[in-house]
Amino acid sequence: MTAWQIDYVVKNKFSRPGHPLLKVLGVVMHWTATPGATDENEKAFFDGADGGGSRYASAHIFVDKDSARLIIPLNEVAYHANEKPSMISKLRASTSYYTSGNANLNTIGVEMCVEKDGTIHAETIKRTEDVVAELCRQFSLSPENDIYRHYDITGKNCPAPWVANVGAFNEFKTKVRAKMMPEVIVESIANSDYISKTLTVKTDGLWFYNTPRWDVKGGSSAKGNSFIVTEELRVGGYRMLKCHDGKYRTADPLHVDINPKPSDWPYRVNIDNITHAEAVDIVQLIGTNYKGAKVFGEAK
């Protein structure tokens, strides 16, 4: 299932000229700045021989709070970022039919619809995250490096809320990245014996994670730092501990110590100076009584 429905406008020189995109190097974010207009309204507007009031303007995808509509094929040029040559040098492309070095030739334009009160609805932004995550997957783009505001391309105040607040734009890119990552199974352990105990870092530069997943590192903690455990989880089957600073850390005894010791804390026991026969007895004893224990030995 795609994040958008296909609803192409007819070819016309103003909104859908039919020129091929040279390649897709980025996604350019816009807002429609037309309060109350839905993606259905926008499609109807840009359709027909006059392509939306005989103005050279369009975008590939329009998103509102309940649907998203692809009105121009993703391998064709839309006129969405061409007020002047691109300010981003890698997007400055030109062709025989287009000589100004503009980003329309190598980007996809995504428009967020605007509510009657002039804001972008939270559901519209969420749906747009899904749309752009799918575009990034489809065209092997990086959310951190390949998503632009119209403002970044030409200096236009678009999308205005993200020009006024670049933090909201950065948050959008973070959400897109999160939506591109494979799902992991996260399980919270009820009545965990780890809660309220102290985790102390044993390895300098131990990774922590901002969310319960192992593949996105949030930063590192120094050896000797201590944290109170607030939650025990299984993330992809491995024990992860949420700490009082809101960060997640491993429970691997190679890297952390927990005090007091939880009931299932794994120990490593070395027994020196015993005979071969005694060692065999111990291995059998452990094998019988401790499920999952691994016994290693070294012959003397």
Ligand SMILES: [Zn+2]
């Ligand atoms: Zn724009």
